[in-house]
Structure formats: C-alpha cells, structure tokens
Amino acid sequence: MIYNSNDIQKIIPHRYPFLLVDQITEISEDGLTIIGKKAVSANEMQFMGHFPDKHVMPGVLIIEALAQTGCVLLLSKEENKGKIGYFAGINKARFKRQVIPGDTLTLKVTLTKEKGGIYFAAIHASVEGEVAVTGEIMCAVG
DSSP states (O other), X not given: OOBOHHHHHHHSXXXXXXXXXXXXXXXXXXXXXXXXXXXXXXXXXXXXXXXXXXXXXXXXXXXXXXXXXXXHHHHTSGXXXXXXXXXXXXXXXXXXXXXXXXXXEEEEEEEEEEETTEEXXXXXXXXXXXXXXXXXXXXXXX
16 A cells, blocks of 8 residues: 555545545556545445435546545645645546445546646546446646
C-alpha cells in the first residue's frame, strides 16, 4: 500500500461521508496511472435511500470514487500540493455491473492528456476482475 485513508486525507479535502477511496495501492513509475481501493459497506449513508430494500451503490458515486483517486495522483505531485481538484466533465461512461455492500472496488485512473489546465483520464472500476464502470473524466486543478 502506498497511501492509507489518513494519508489520502492529507492530499485531498474530502471527508466522511464523502471520502470514497480507502487506499492507494499503486502509482505507475511514469506517474500517469494510479490504482486505489474502495471497500463498500452497508453502513454507508447512500444505502439509507439507494435503495433501502436492495442496496446498490449509485453510479455517480463510483465515478466520484474514481475522480477522487485521480485527484490523489494529481495533488500528490509537488506542483499541485495544497490545491484542489475540480470535476470538469465525463464522457463515455458505461456501467457494466452493480456494486453492492461487501464488494471491494478496484479504481484505476490513467491520465491521457492535459490541455489548457484540464486533465483528461481514462477510468476503470472493477470488482474481483469484473468490470463495473469505464469511461473518461476531466478535471481542473485550482
């Protein structure tokens, strides 16, 4: 493990109940790819209403977990320390599998380009090797 939840909170501003990445397990040598984990628990606030009788993690929260993982990568870089990452957009998101309590999400974010201060990244979330979400996100650092 590279970063635990305490380390992550020193890098990004998110806190419970909206901190959606539990640990960072890998950052590629070229600094373009990061892999994190999110253990999904029935005790999380979203399951009070989504859905009380059949818990399913909302897709937007899986995307947010991926965005937070990508922000850990961007904001751990020396030139971005102390800044905040802002969600700027999403493209081609596809939801392939439901995520439920007891699942551990593997969150993979790969920076693909930077243009005018906007970072683009390919995203991939999976559970035990089975694809849950793919797509592309954009964010700005400010």
